[in-house]
Amino acid sequence: MEVNETSPVPNGENACIKCSSPQYEEGYQAKLCRECRQELSRYPVKKSVVWAAIGVGILVIVSLYKFPSSFSAELSYERAVKLEKQHKYMSAEKELRKTLQLYPEYLAGSAHFMLAAFYNDRLLAADSALEHWAGVSSKDNEELISQVNDVLSARNYYFFEDSTFAVLYDSLGATPAAAKAALLEYTQAHPKDVLASFLLANAYYSEADYANTDKVCETLLKNAPDFHPVYSLLAASYREQKKYDEATGICNKLLRRNSESVAGNISLIKILLKQKQDQQALQRAQAIYALAPDDPQVLAALILVCHFNHRQKERDQLLATLKQSADTSGLAATLDIIQGKITYRD
Structure with missing residues (x-):
């Protein structure tokens, strides 16, 4: 009998396993003819x-x-x-x-x-x-x-517990000694007032009384770690005492809370400049300037960094920008350092 190509082969050993055609494609593990392989390989989408x-x-x-x-x-x-x-x-x-x-x-x-x-x-x-x-x-x-x-x-740390004291303190702003005396009296009656304690510590710092500055700031840092200004003040106090490791440690505490903190980065920049690590100070100053180019504090810090890195042209351009800023509170001190009126470091 003549074998038809589409007729099943009885034993199926040398034929397509689907239609039994002897014309299967060689080289595949499953023996299938071309038509059946194409049919099985398709999964038509409805x-x-x-x-x-x-x-x-x-x-x-x-x-x-x-x-x-x-x-x-x-x-x-x-x-x-x-x-x-x-x-x-x-x-x-x-x-x-x-x-x-x-x-x-x-x-x-x-x-x-x-x-x-x-x-x-x-x-x-x-x-x-x-x-x-x-x-x-x-x-x-x-x-x-x-x-x-x-x-x-x-x-709430940024406000006095007793609002009436705020009026008194503002009226004494032009007389530091009287303001400090008022703070001493007030903090005895309100020992947990964070803002008053901080302002008292700042008064101590202005007098170069670093021991009392440290004492008040360390207590504040323990009791009110979310009050950020205390980090910079304590770091500055340590810095002026040449306790650079302690000062850097305080800055790093603040930077762990916010790695892009302007105050934390500026405080660290000043410590680096004091240690004459001018290149590191430049790198950090450029990084924070990229984040906050309009911040006058950042501008003032970068101006000092450029000055100590002998980048006079860039320094003068930044000085011109700072002079046009709405806040020029840091300008006078910056100019005094540049002009040698203040000895910033040994």
């Missing part, structure tokens, strides 16, 4: 699935075209949250500003903005987010609300 996939693609494209701002805002928010976890609050605040410009009522965005601004020592900016949190309670945001409440508690 038309309904194809159209569904196309529909999803069209929706994505339309969404990106129609709502580019929401996509951008979400990306900025996600970047900000990641930066916050890395304690890079300056960069986080910039990303959150982008989000809130598009969605100012975004509750989580406002909360994270408040945290970032607080850690950047921008209290007015942090306060601007308060209105979004009035009376808010949500189980979905318990951790975030807890963080905001911690910031609100720390915010």
Whole structure:
């Protein structure tokens, strides 16, 4: 009998295992003819699935075209949250500003903005987010609300416990001795008033009474670690006593809380300059200047760094910028150092 190519072969040993055709393709583990191999290798997609996939693609494209701002805002928010976890609050605040410009009522965005601004020592900016949190309670945001409440508690450190003393202290601003005497009396009655204790420590520092400066600051740092100004004052006191390791350690404590802290970086820059580690000071000053080019404190620090690194042209350009700044409080001291009126280091 003549064998038909499509007829099954009884034993199936030398034939296609699907249709039993003897014309199977060699070189494969499974013996299949060309037609059966092609049929089995295909997994045809139903038309309904194809159209569904196309529909999803069209929706994505339309969404990106129609709502580019929401996509951008979400990306900025996600970047900000990641930066916050890395304690890079300056960069986080910039990303959150982008989000809130598009969605100012975004509750989580406002909360994270408040945290970032607080850690950047921008209290007015942090306060601007308060209105979004009035009376808010949500189980979905318990951790975030807890963080905001911690910031609100720390915010109280920047005010006198007795508001009437604030009026008295302001009236004594032009007479340091009288202001210090008032602070001494007030802190005896209000030993837990953080702001008053800090101002007293600052008065001691102005008199080069570093022992009392250290004593008050060390107590504050222990009892109110969220009050950031105390880190810089204690670091400065250690620095002037040439306790450079201790001063650097205090700066690093602040920088662990916020690696982009302007105050923390400037304090460390001044310590490096005192030790004549001018190149390291330059690298750090350039890094913080890139983050906050409009900050007058950063400008003043970079001017000093350029001066000690013999970069006179750059120094003078920055000086011209600082003179045009709205805040020139650091200009006089900076010029005194440059002109040799103040001996900054041995």
